[in-house]
Amino acid sequence: MDIEKTLKSKRLMVGVLSMSFLLSASNAISGTIPAMEEAFSNVSKANVELLTTIPTAGVMVGTVLTGVFSNYLGKKKSVLSGLLIACIAGILPTFFPEYWPILISRFMFGVGMGVFNPLSVSYITDLYEGDRQRSLLGYRQAASNLGDTVMLFIAGLLITISWNATYLVFLVLLVPVVLITLFVPKEFDNFNIKSSSVDEEGHIHAAETSARPSTNWKVIFLAVVFMLISMFYNVIALKFASYVVTNGIGTAATATWIFSFLVLAAIFSGILFEKISKITKRLTVFIFEIVIGVCYVAVAFVHNVPVLMALVLLGGFAWGIINPALTSRLVDVSPANSMNLSTSIIVITINIGFLISPYFFAMFAHLFGNDSPALAIIIGGVLYLVVAAIDLITVKADKQLTI
Template sequence: MDSVNKNSRLLKTGILSISVLLTAASAVSGTVPMMAKEFSDKSSAQVQALITIPSIAMMIFILLSSIFIRIFGKRKTVLLGLALGLIGGVTPLFTSNFLIIQISRFILGAGNGLYSTSTASLIGDIWSGDEQRNLLGIQSAVQTLGQSIATFMAGILLGISWHAAYLVYLLFIPVIIIFAIGYNKSTEKAIYDAQKEVKEESVVQKQTKLPVLALVAILMSFIYFNAIMPEFTASGLAIQQMQLQNQSFLSTALAIAGIAGALVTSLYGKIYKIFKHYTPVFIMLLGVIGYFGIIHAANMVMLTISMIILSSTSLIFPYIYGAVMEDVPAASKDFALSVAKVFNNFGAFLSPYAMAATAGIFGLTGAIATLKIAMCYLIFIGIVFLILAILKTNKVKKVDSQSMTKEQ
């Protein structure tokens, strides 16, 4: 690893660049009404499914990515994923064949799934400690900003035609070039050689070490996605229920909140230095405050501020991925990150059903009730992380006291 220049801006830029379009499959959601008119022989559900097909493919290929990495290595797997993303992304620009468009959307999701895990694991391969946390925070921020920029650009291109909106996926081209140059073959070889002994040793550890914190963190990420999706799915109905004025500002409020959340997430390394193992507790507290503010907002300004606070909970991603990389043996790291990513997507998919089921248990109805349930989910996550933080802090203190006793 000594031969790898960890301070290289080109290396960092190359690795961070692959997050730009990772979650941009929904950037073209604005095309749905126009496509529904053109494909009038298709049901509205079939047309809307064009936006969700990539998510299904992504979940499948996130799990398969570890196999591709074992066969081809991370560099080739990432480049393959980016190339598939480009092909699947721009294909609807050239065709009006509905089946081909469906297949292309699946290819886009498959490509994103292949390199999804590497957005975090490549950082863990090279950096550790504070530098790793800083870069994980920036990675999450780049992902969110990339989605916002792609959505904005697709909206402008939509003014030409729905076909033109898919031009946004040409952004894959500079990403491929930047990554290929920044993370070159010699860098990959140096990292592989340095990790070879560590991975061989970790095969033995894999049988005996139970990464409790990592497993709990992954489970909490699943619950978190159940809890955070109502910000997007229920807030529109909630402001109608609250009869706020200027309700059309909601989409702008969500965009502002997303960008602000990305900027806050980029500061994750500094925030972790302050709160240490209590960082996720602080994050969930922000989420509770955000939901409380939304529920009691008197106007759209208060709602926007509350959404900004709620969006700051995206800080949880670098914490969870960091916990996974710290606690899981090197040989299992890629697979563990894949599982975490799948749980994230599955949690988002199940969110409406989980909220409805919980509401049914307690006999609650309405969008505001959904937001209250989501807030309770965040409280639960915060309590779990609080218990883990106390246990981990006490364990560290015990180890330190034992070390001092031995020295004396």
């Protein structure tokens, strides 16, 4: 195998990026909640909604298991195992449309997602460096949002058949299984572009290292930042529809239509990430956190659909820049031989952020005696501005950071 040629091949890039195509796949069945509430009339509404959030717990368990899978199976087989677990568990509710089987299968779906999620980052950071690495981290974010859009579209078609048929959407997970099998060589399991060598016959020799995977305070700090921005960002998903309806701006359908543009904007920003980050450099995260903060605060004072759409588009675009920028920063601060561990920590904290977000904003509603969606969106925006100020201090103090 010609290592240099393979690393430059588009086939390998497609295989690596396909790991990220379905990172948000669990959202695809959110539209089945009303039908499941009717089907499981003997189950509380909260417990039915748990079916959409329980994968988060599974993701955290699967993320912890990533290291075990990698040690015994290697990276490629670990990714394929995670995808197959998620695929099989994902479609089971189609054939067993009862509450407890669905709950267990949804948890196992999350476990499968958690196994391959961290490796979708480490493959990029291990195989590529410099501009190409940053470009692919941006494409990774774009691929994730594109996959989310495709899955929601397919789920929308399947739900017209029956609510449990919607779970067949997870058969799409077989697409990355095929692409990774064909395009990602097993030889790259232990390859790191910065430390591995290649002999005259094209065999890879990983550098000998006694360093065990470890972490440091910079990784932990970055994990907290990821958790906070995920928690604050989620306020728009939680409260935007209610804001549109309660203020007479439009219907829930109007809100869903506007919100869909957020995902679309994040796709484009992921593609443009490398070029934008070359201009904004170390201020990239700070600038786009300010953008989201201002957009959120402005949303709470706007009652015009076109202006709301523009603000949501801008906020989604900014999110598509922040995520790969912070992931690039993770490459700068992660200890040697520890990228899988560092990514696993980040994945867990991101999921914690999304999981506790509803309770976080409920706390502020209780504190202010005001549960209006507008207040929650304003608080999310203001807190983004606070995080932006902290980020500015961080990049001024840490000269090691390149972005």
